[in-house]
Amino acid sequence: MKVRRSGRLVDMTHYLLQHPHKLVPLTFFSERFLSAKSSISEDLTIIKEQFEHQGIGTIVTVPGAAGGVKFISKMGKQEAESVEAELKEMLAVPERILPGGYLYMTDILGNPQYVNQIGRLFASVFSDNAIDVVMTIATKGIPLAYAIATHLNVPVVVVRNDNRVTEGSTVSINYVSGSSKRIRTMTLARRSLSPGTNVLIIDDFMKAGGTINGMINLLDEFQATLAGIGVFVESEGTEERLVEKYISMLKLSHVNEREKQIQIVSGNYMEEKNKFLKT
């Protein structure tokens, strides 16, 4: 059955949103709707314009016989700043201070709407990196890792601090948890990563960076490649940072447990502001 433009726009919008970073040949849509490729091209122009105008993302055209279109999930600069401001305000509440300089963030990371916004923000920042897999460590980083992976359309692997039977054979390494200086173990199922895989490491919180440094060492064990590091909140004021290059959304710049004071500032993600849409 032939589908009219209005119907096509609704369905193509849905399809592209569900399949970011996937090359879709124009013939896929023209066969789906029994419409000429020229009509499909016009539809895509309308969708691209609207996506860029509303800060949803962009549509890239790959020319040639093996070509097609690719939806890249992006956020507008203004929206990124307003999401940042909202989260900053929510986090800068003295009641959130936990023993050891940690922050209570469970409610925010438990809300799929916030998690999805943070995910879109990081997916914008890393939209040009070649990424095959998102890696995180259980438990808190998992929702963020999936949100980012959804917008980059790649799988997630979860490193664990225990060694549960359901994982099959595993690779374990010891690492020094930077803040507590304790030696801990992290484990990843052997079938999780192939050699040469480009891995984006994601975590919710970083103090000295011992955990992320451990994940980088784990990549070596699998002969995988580091493609980027993203953390939701980094904590300032740790003597030495074990990790060099990373993108953070927020920075916990001052915590005084005794006087119940807390200060949250911007992370360094806006150094990548050309990765965001200009809306």
Next chain:
Amino acid sequence: MKVRRSGRLVDMTHYLLQHPHKLVPLTFFSERFLSAKSSISEDLTIIKEQFEHQGIGTIVTVPGAAGGVKFISKMGKQEAESVEAELKEMLAVPERILPGGYLYMTDILGNPQYVNQIGRLFASVFSDNAIDVVMTIATKGIPLAYAIATHLNVPVVVVRNDNRVTEGSTVSINYVSGSSKRIRTMTLARRSLSPGTNVLIIDDFMKAGGTINGMINLLDEFQATLAGIGVFVESEGTEERLVEKYISMLKLSHVNEREKQIQIVSGNYMEEKNKFLKT
């Protein structure tokens, strides 16, 4: 700036997909696009028709001054069956058998596309239940819980088997892990659940049901209400089931570790087939 129908259809489709189960007043859209409510109504009719035709969901109209429209994320019956068939085939591979009658599912649950499909399937099944929160237990259930919660537009709370500092004050209970008959502890942050909350419990795998039964007992501690139980794969052949009423997508009906045999059949979710779209 006034937006034309084609632009409105793209943006409204995106907006509704991002805000399932949320009542949106027509004035929201008419102000957003500087368009008459009658035009917005026509747009919504086109979107609803297309959503139902393509098995994306439905749009419910709530009449009256405090009314509006609500997008309910649903799956078509045919798509549900084809997703089920695909997962069945992927899982019924002898190499997936792990010691203790478990199944290696990490690759499937690590793929956001599959996780999202399973999420939409369960969101359809539970679309009419009053649900305030989705609860799961770390680690494997987390991606599924978020996928379902995203489509139901509610937060997630994660029960843990350890007691990490970043959670603040917690409530713990002991439970008997049904299959291993061991006594374990599960913990939930005190600020996670308010009394009277309607909770949907989600897990990736259920043998005797000891873990889910533990979560039900934990709900009592918080004076919360059980609103439903969903498991991705249940394992048959356990002597006694500790949990009575639940929805499963797949059933592991036969595992022979020695002879490397495995059989996966349908779970009971199709008993709720009226919850799916007829496409």
